[in-house]
Amino acid sequence: MKVAFADIKATYQRLKPELDAAYARVMESGRYILGEEVEAFEKEFASFCGAGHCVAAANGLEALELILKGCGIGPGDEVIVPANTYIASWLAVTNVGARPVPVEPDLKTYNLDPALAGKAVTSKTRAILAVHLYGLPAEMDQLGEIAARRRILLIEDAAQAHGARYRGRAAGNLGQAAGFSFYPTKNLGAFGDSGAVVTSDGQLAEKVRLLRNYGSQNKYQHLIPGGNSRMDPLQAAFLRVKLKHLEQWNRERRAAAAVYQEKLAGLKGLVLPQVPNECEPCWHQYVVRTKQRDRLKLALEQAGIGTMIHYPVPPHLSPAYSSLKYKAGDFPLTEEIAGTALSLPLGLQLAPGAQDYVINEIIKALE
Numbered sequence: 001m002k003v004a005f006a007d008i009k010a011t012y013q014r015l016k017p018e019l020d021a022a023y024a025r026v027m028e029s030g031r032y033i034l035g036e037e038v039e040a041f042e043k044e045f046a047s048f049c050g051a052g053h054c055v056a057a058a059n060g061l062e063a064l065e066l067i068l069k070g071c072g073i074g075p076g077d078e079v080i081v082p083a084n085t086y087i088a089s090w091l092a093v094t095n096v097g098a099r100p101v102p103v104e105p106d107l108k109t110y111n112l113d114p115a116l117a118g119k120a121v122t123s124k125t126r127a128i129l130a131v132h133l134y135g136l137p138a139e140m141d142q143l144g145e146i147a148a149r150r151r152i153l154l155i156e157d158a159a160q161a162h163g164a165r166y167r168g169r170a171a172g173n174l175g176q177a178a179g180f181s182f183y184p185t186k187n188l189g190a191f192g193d194s195g196a197v198v199t200s201d202g203q204l205a206e207k208v209r210l211l212r213n214y215g216s217q218n219k220y221q222h223l224i225p226g227g228n229s230r231m232d233p234l235q236a237a238f239l240r241v242k243l244k245h246l247e248q249w250n251r252e253r254r255a256a257a258a259v260y261q262e263k264l265a266g267l268k269g270l271v272l273p274q275v276p277n278e279c280e281p282c283w284h285q286y287v288v289r290t291k292q293r294d295r296l297k298l299a300l301e302q303a304g305i306g307t308m309i310h311y312p313v314p315p316h317l318s319p320a321y322s323s324l325k326y327k328a329g330d331f332p333l334t335e336e337i338a339g340t341a342l343s344l345p346l347g348l349q350l351a352p353g354a355q356d357y358v359i360n361e362i363i364k365a366l367e
């Protein structure tokens with residue numbers, strides 16, 4: 001049997017008539033920059049998140065940059081970021097000229113450790129950028145208390161958290177603003193790059209809207225120096241089709257995650273994800289940890305099962321950040337996760353028979 005780690009074409013095949021109709025609608029409209037499709041997606045996605053505003057953007061990285069710029073964060077400022085994240089969370093901070101201050105995760109959730117985040121706040125700190133890694137919401141209550149007490153912002157990197165919930169509230173509605181990515185493999189993925197800023201702060205939304213489009217509301221009237229981070233209307237039309245199915249797909253992911261949780265429980269040397277009571281993850285990834293990671297990955301590969309490592313090199317050890325002069329051992333928990341984490345197949349390609357096969361092969365490899 002072959003089990004792909006992810007099969008992004010599967011969603012096209014499932015929704016072909018609707019997606020083809022969306023494509024034709026945009027092509028026939030003659031409107032290829034912003035316009036009705038983008039505006040309709042913005043309304044629908046804001047409503048999905050329970051937030052006041054959505055500003056559709058070109059990708060998730062730029063969505064985060066737009067938030068930071070919109071909040072006036074730049075050179076001389078510090079932003080607390082997880083040490084354990086995809087490098088984009090750090091790049092958003094350095095791309096606006098601010099300094100990322102990495103903080104170790106809680107080893108139970110892999111998300112920012114709130115106690116350590118509190119200790120990292122200085123007089124230069126302007127914000128905490130909390131990542132909901134693998135679709136598990138960060139400890140937003142504790143982080144929110146720190147942010148309120150220290151008068152700094154709490155921003156969500158919700159790139160992996162479409163439909164994840166914290167105390168019943170959706171990601172995107174848990175801080176000052178949230179950056180989403182619709183990279184094709186995300187729970188809500190486009191057929192190309194795109195992203196969005198979601199916020200209930202009307203002033204921030206307006207500023208981000210200007211920054212996204214050359215600082216302009218009306219053509220050739222430039223109110224502030226902005227850039228071009230617009231979402232493509234074709235992607236907006238595709239995302240509108242997929243958004244209608246997102247809750248159902250997330251339910252399917254939750255059901256598959258529950259099967260892994262039950263059937264892999266108690267396997268020696270295998271650490272399964274832990275979900276705090278207040279969190280309802282959207283299971284962007286289902287990540288196990290084991291000291292035998294590389295051996296397990298190879299055994300699964302030989303059995304025709306695709307897996308991935310999220311992420312093999314943490315940002316502080318990436319050559320991109322050599323100028324920050326971090327070295328191995330500076331963030332031991334993050335490095336431990338990078339050395340032991342393995343993401344298992346989850347999503348549309350995972351028929352029940354395929355999941356049983358994956359589980360049996362894991363048991364065989366580890367016993």
Ligand SMILES: Cc1ncc(COP(=O)(O)O)c(C=O)c1O
Pocket residue numbers: 059060061062085086088089131157159160180181182183193194195
């Ligand atoms: C945690 C996190 N932040 C930010 C991003 C950036 O999103 P994009 O690839 O759409 O720029 C990603 C996406 O891959 C991500 O996983």
